[in-house]
Amino acid sequence: MGPDTTDRGETIAVTLEAERTLRDEDLTGLAELAAQLRVDAIRCTTMAGSGHPTSSLSAADLLAVLVARHLRYDWSYPGNPGNDHLILSKGHASPLLYAVFRATGAISEQELLETYRRSGSRLQGHPTPVLPWVDVATGSLGQGLPVGVGVALGAQYLDRSPAHVWVLCGDSEMAEGSIWEALDKAGHYGLRALTAIVDVNRLGQRGPTELEWDLDSYRRRVEAFGCRAIVVDGHDLGAIDDAYGQAREATGPTVVLARTVKGRGVPEIENDPSWHGKALDPELADRAVRALGGPRRIRVAGPKPPAAPRADPVEHRRPELPRWSRGAKVATRDAYGDALRALGAVRPDVVALDGEVSDSTRADRFADAYPDRFFQMFIAEQQLAAAAVGLAVRGRRPFAATFAAFWSRAYDFIRMAGVSRADITLVGSHAGVEIGPDGPSQMGLEDIAALRAVPGSTVLCPADAVSCAALVAQLPDRPGVSYLRTTRGAYPVLYDDGEEFPVGGSRVVRDGGDVALLGTGVTVHVCLAAADELTREGIDARVVDLYSIKPVDRDRLLEAVRDTGGRLVVVEDHYPEGGLGSAVLEELADLGAPARVRHLAVRGLPGSGTPTQQLDRAGIGVHAVVSAARALA
């Protein structure tokens, strides 16, 4: 396909932002473009035999106007920091998004029609950043907008860039609380860089949405949450254009509430609740495409951002990490706060986020030093994770912290961050029964299991301040989702300043050949105390600090199996399922290294008590480790 040839001879005029008035010929061109998007969305889903054409048809006019008139985007250089962002929060409308990509020339008609939803294709059922024009994976509803808030925070507050963030939402996803977390933060931060476009097509998957076409209720909600609402007919190209123009010029966040018709353009299935997530059969598709005027070869250029040179990679100085004396008692959450502050001094790309517990996680130490790079998300963990993802889209290295337990609130966002391959670090403090009297609601006891099961993730749990700081220093350059679990309580520093703690490594804290005690975080200290006691019984116990849980140090595991005749005790302050024990067992199975493993974990439901009482009651205290080791040795 040549860039300027079209079947019907039209080209959409590139109408620059500065030109405010829409001419009649522009409207014709926009209508043609919208028709092409509809035709392509129908064709690609029918050829794939699945997908969501009707949810694409309702929003075709919304995206046609956006891409031709308002989205400033250099399609040949998706990394241009001046580019606007287009986030498809209603990810199931991927046929529409891909039809847009085809109209811009980013992908070919052939790729669209022949590979959509096929094995090995980058045009997956829901968009992911395997496509260079896609910032984040969507498809779990209610996530695109919270991520957009993070992108807008980065563009507006950090980069002071004119880049605008356009998020296309479905109306069904307005029922997700995360949408309201996002609008609340958009209002709180006055995010003029953000426009949400809601495709109110009245119909969800299995029938009418809760509010159907009650645009006024949507408007009241949006306004109550501190955003400007503009209600438009989502098929009136001029009205859409006007709304986008107002949104771009607004002094705060805008929500364009567009009343649309699901299936618009195919009268046989318009506004029909039985038509969700189904491809048209070839005959119906053919009829529909013909009624829409047939396939077109329109190429849209749209407005461009200012030209930007490709950025050279930056060499960062090594941080001056804080120093601690061996044996001094330091909580790893304190080491985290101090190390992050030190990192902030040499890494302007490092930013921090809080879920209203920064005095506990010690993120406040970064906040005090670098208030401009610190974002308070209040108690909204979904938005906390999503903002981190959004800031990563803008090239930042976000560290977001809350209690380990409360990351479970954002688990779907973390899962999707894994699919997006977002480079973010999540920090969970107050993990395990070690926290003491607060009770199980505050104890992260499933965090390791949950975070390990995120694709491409890294899971770390240092036992002392030195190793914690060394790991923190590496995390900005670690790809994917990294999770760092810190302790509430203070424990002796085990290592000397300046030692290396590579991700995927481990440490033998104490040598011994009768049995190996494998711990992580607080349980390393439990293992050390147990080893002392075992020595008195004549049992020579090795203690291994598995600070890296994923990836786990397979060489060290093999060595421990070999040196102890396969006698291992694994101790973790976590439920028995999916944590350190599983990591060790899975690795040993893969290695084909048979071992006799005693696995100590929190098997009952904890209550209140002091940290020591809690460890003992949970069966992961010194006495339990000694007994387990004795039974093996």
Next chain:
Amino acid sequence: MGPDTTDRGETIAVTLEAERTLRDEDLTGLAELAAQLRVDAIRCTTMAGSGHPTSSLSAADLLAVLVARHLRYDWSYPGNPGNDHLILSKGHASPLLYAVFRATGAISEQELLETYRRSGSRLQGHPTPVLPWVDVATGSLGQGLPVGVGVALGAQYLDRSPAHVWVLCGDSEMAEGSIWEALDKAGHYGLRALTAIVDVNRLGQRGPTELEWDLDSYRRRVEAFGCRAIVVDGHDLGAIDDAYGQAREATGPTVVLARTVKGRGVPEIENDPSWHGKALDPELADRAVRALGGPRRIRVAGPKPPAAPRADPVEHRRPELPRWSRGAKVATRDAYGDALRALGAVRPDVVALDGEVSDSTRADRFADAYPDRFFQMFIAEQQLAAAAVGLAVRGRRPFAATFAAFWSRAYDFIRMAGVSRADITLVGSHAGVEIGPDGPSQMGLEDIAALRAVPGSTVLCPADAVSCAALVAQLPDRPGVSYLRTTRGAYPVLYDDGEEFPVGGSRVVRDGGDVALLGTGVTVHVCLAAADELTREGIDARVVDLYSIKPVDRDRLLEAVRDTGGRLVVVEDHYPEGGLGSAVLEELADLGAPARVRHLAVRGLPGSGTPTQQLDRAGIGVHAVVSAARALA
């Protein structure tokens, strides 16, 4: 402490609901009760050395009026179905709740002062149902209100009971999206049985809340979400009383927005942002208690619900489960829908909930048959899980279904349901790469890891319709959180009608002694096909259907290890971490049964494709199983 003796001679008059006007002596009595609650909250936290006195002080007047004048509750019979419900959404204010319990005589002053936050105590840092007057565990903010919505749905729609649900919320937690999911559903369902009381004390853990004392913004939001808002001075006993009276009589849900002062009653720390989650030191506590008039021995009775006989246990008929022929191809999601409908016919306590995907999960089959016992939560998975918990509080047996992947959205709620020991069933359809072209956002690939790591949970994944239906029939009587994973695709029925499939069991689908292939759900069928191929190579493979993942069938595992010389291939349509492989390895480690385990799981990030292409690409297809078995045999 005798029931009627008090230090100061007062008793709070039992002022029944019917008596609308508050007398002067009532106000004096209420003030005295509030003072006692404050004194006790201070004393118990100071004695424990930790806890949240200031967050209790702000709400003392709110609960004093509630418990003395509006909460209809038989403290000697917490199981009375006519009882109102008091849910402490701001669970960290447990000192206040326990002080209320002491004032009602439910617990003694000694228990309050001497056991709060101690090891083994039922008065934990955050309340859990280990206390008979506590419906659900709280402490993860933003959960009490969504659960309250579920309780109110049960009381108002199913029981047609006058029981009212009173939820005390903090203002910080209003930032959680789940609160807005809850108010949205409260408005949608017109829950006149629900009153939320928001303690707007302006201060969160680390400083001012987002909206501080902007009561008007809260009011606008609440009203926009379809609830009535009443703004009061939260320390004006008469105004509070009036608001509660209006709430009880309202025709829809009410939110009482109470402007309060954190630390109220202790001038030295009132409205001080540095006073969160800290016990007063003994000297300050002593001064504060004296200024408040010292300890009291007030007993409050409060209004009572109608007397109710204790209910006899009900014998349920066995359901007439649907029947299928061996070999017929049936998706287990279809079996779920049909079995649930059959169960509904004999179990009036079974209810179903949907997250707007009932046509996919097949929950619509129950909805069609029993619309009165079906609740649509739209796309709000947190509220979906919370409503299930709330309905379980009212004695129902809820089955809530959505896509397996989207349960990750509600993971914190599921975690807390585990802490609450709530008897609920969650069903996840569309799990794994088996779903085909939709891509990773729609694939539950971490659900087994996440759900296994919930305390007291059950995790099931049947491979055929007959076993699926048999498991569904058992779940209403299964304690705790149960999770059932179903397939999107249709696979051959493996078993005969009427066979038993106990939770914790398994099935040898095909015998063999050279190697054992262990699968669950779709991978049982992969293993069967692989076994056929292995037979042609002269390898005699056993196929085990591990439909129960937690608990897993240890006897069958031991038998497989013994009979095959420890040659096991575990195959799962799930990420490698924390799933079936871990369950098997953890169990074998506990048993001390060494085995050579090849673990096949989804190790890369999937894309689109047909189900067979997906299984093959993920390395869990027939060919991969054959290779793994061949390498072991």
